[in-house]
Amino acid sequence: MKVVGFAGFSGSGKTHLVEQVIPALKLRGLRVSVVKHAHHDFDIDHPGKDTWRHREAGAFEVVVASDRRLALIREFEQPATLSVHHLLAELYDGVDWVLVEGFKSSNLLKVEVWRADAGKPARYPDDDFIVAIATDSPDRLPQETLRPVLDLNAADAVAQWLVDHGDRFEYNAENYG
Numbered sequence: 001m002k003v004v005g006f007a008g009f010s011g012s013g014k015t016h017l018v019e020q021v022i023p024a025l026k027l028r029g030l031r032v033s034v035v036k037h038a039h040h041d042f043d044i045d046h047p048g049k050d051t052w053r054h055r056e057a058g059a060f061e062v063v064v065a066s067d068r069r070l071a072l073i074r075e076f077e078q079p080a081t082l083s084v085h086h087l088l089a090e091l092y093d094g095v096d097w098v099l100v101e102g103f104k105s106s107n108l109l110k111v112e113v114w115r116a117d118a119g120k121p122a123r124y125p126d127d128d129f130i131v132a133i134a135t136d137s138p139d140r141l142p143q144e145t146l147r148p149v150l151d152l153n154a155a156d157a158v159a160q161w162l163v164d165h166g167d168r169f170e171y172n173a174e175n176y177g
Helices: 014-026 050-056 084-089 155-164
Strands: 002-007 032-036 061-065 070-074 097-101 110-114 130-135 149-151
Touching: 002 014, 014 032, 014 097, 014 155, 032 084, 050 061, 050 070, 084 097, 149 155
Parallel strands: 002 097, 002 110, 032 097, 110 130, 130 149
Antiparallel strands: 061 070
């Protein structure tokens, strides 16, 4: 599988770009998964549901499935710090692309999502893992770069750039020891 991160500060447009790149890759016949960083208090389960009751009873893992989807909920006894590589190891290996949202400090190759109007600093001058910048304000980049500058509002072009450079994003867990 190929893996690329989308990194940037909150409000930069990461989620919006990722949600547009997914169908653009799917239209090219590619299977896409997403790994998303979440805050510690997120939950996909709801009080009163069977899966919630199983967790409340002490189950370490609950897998719920239908003929349309599967969800795994794992309850850690102690807070666990999982790297993006731990999460990638959990994914189905028949996927073509994994889009990683968040994990901006990871050692994955990343596209930085940057908007001048967001008022946040750019990360690319100090992050060697950023291989391209997706922005709506290329003329306002804080520092010149030789990295490709992609149009944040042209998700199909971003998807095509990923496909055209796919060999760079081939993921091998052994490279991340």
